Amino acid sequence: MRRLPVNLLIGGVLVALVVAAAMLSVIWTPHPYAAMDIPNKFAPPSPAHWLGTDQLGRDLVSQLMVAAGNSMMVALLAVSIGAVLGTILGMVAAARGGWTEEAIMRLSDLGFAFPTLLFAIMLAAAFGPSLTVVVVAIAFINIPTFARVARAAARQVWHRDYVYAARAAGMNRFAISRDHILPNIAAPVIVQATIEFAVAILTEAALSYLGLGAQPPAPSWGRMLSEAQTLMYLAPQLAIWPGLCIFIAVLGFGLLGDGLRDLSDPRLGQRRSHD
């Protein structure tokens, strides 16, 4: 039995923490997250408000929990859409080769040239800022990444003897992609998805900070940060807590993805530890 990599362990714990808070927020928060209590604004931590209240007297813990839920939902939707579409495109490219492959990969190069923020600003200008815009922007930007990962892995699998055996049996390219290619490229795709999850959380926070994502009163770590900005000297904790949440979530998913990669390719992990 191989020992679990340390980064997998730490990442797993951090991710479990964030996901548990997000899931709990659906059924229970200490207070309704949007309930204002102006006389009680800027309250310090207390048994009633564990991390205190903000400038409108709203409970900080409740807001952070609901924000975690929003963040997870955006990242999950965006990365899933990007991963599914990108993986399909990458598999098609590897299966068909020739000009189809050229076209798909050159288009994905074009996608890489597009900064996520710019694309999201464009969408927000056209459709108005919302979390949907954030999801679409992140999903779109993820498609080329997954297309590249899937195609590179799939090309290798297409040259394995068991794929030649399937061709000799008379299987068509679609059946081979479904039966052999997909199961054998799943590991790198899942690793990439975990890492992109971390990036998506950060992007969501950035877009909400810029006002392109979550709209009031929907809480988002990024929006909480931007609102706390003007109050930095008065109540620095209002900026510190959401910042810490972003940090923990991004670090957690980053480490988890790293750990999964080490697990799926032990040679890579060993080489790294010798550096």
Next chain:
Amino acid sequence: MSQTQGTAHPILSVEQVTRRYRLPRTTLFGEAPVLTAVKGISFSIGIGETLGIVGESGSGKSTLARLVMGFEQPDEGVVRFDGYDLARLTPAAFRIARRGFQMVFQDPNGSLDPRRTVGWSIAEPLRAQSVPLSEHPARVAEVLEQVGLRPDYAKRFPHEFSGGQRQRIAIARAIVMRPRLLVADEAVSALDVSVQAQILNLLMDLQDELGLAIMFISHDLAVISSICDRMIVMRHGEVLEEGPVPTVISAPRHAYTQALLSAARLED
């Protein structure tokens, strides 16, 4: 050993086949260099006959296997299976023609999908050829017994077996559609010598049982001479010598064949 000789009704005939590969460009504007892996080769294999193809690595013998299996198309020449030009068949007809010729690969670790059970892999040709699902378990069990394995191995995964057993599983998959030609590309080269003999015996038993023709590709002259009826000596994509195994072995006409022979004798 099968005694069927001659090429009056060949199951496979390869006619003037050439295959070129374009190599990566070495200079920015120069023409891409071309490697001719197979140069105008012709041969045929009779029903139930075993043809040995011997040559060093890079002699084009594996390219020949890929051309015969239809993984690649020849640039010139024709590959006929049972009289049909494979390049002219419609995709649907080609798929059906595939029932007649199957392949056994060199590396038994790579020829079975690690994520699929043995039974799943063996049944793959049955699925590809739309054999009714109800027949699959019985057919899988039957071929497992034919290759000397227990039918209940079907539920296991490839990593639970030794190299020799995996090669038996690969052979089971190759014969499940009752092909008439088996292409064996270095099929025993990755195995221990004692296991090699077992697999060679198995191939010869199956040949008698099923009337298989075998195109047996190897770099090992000893292996070729022990199971083949006729042999071809290849080098640099060309046929140097062709004839019945005893004739080629006892009276090699080409200097390269003589060198191969003396090298093989030195090893013994």
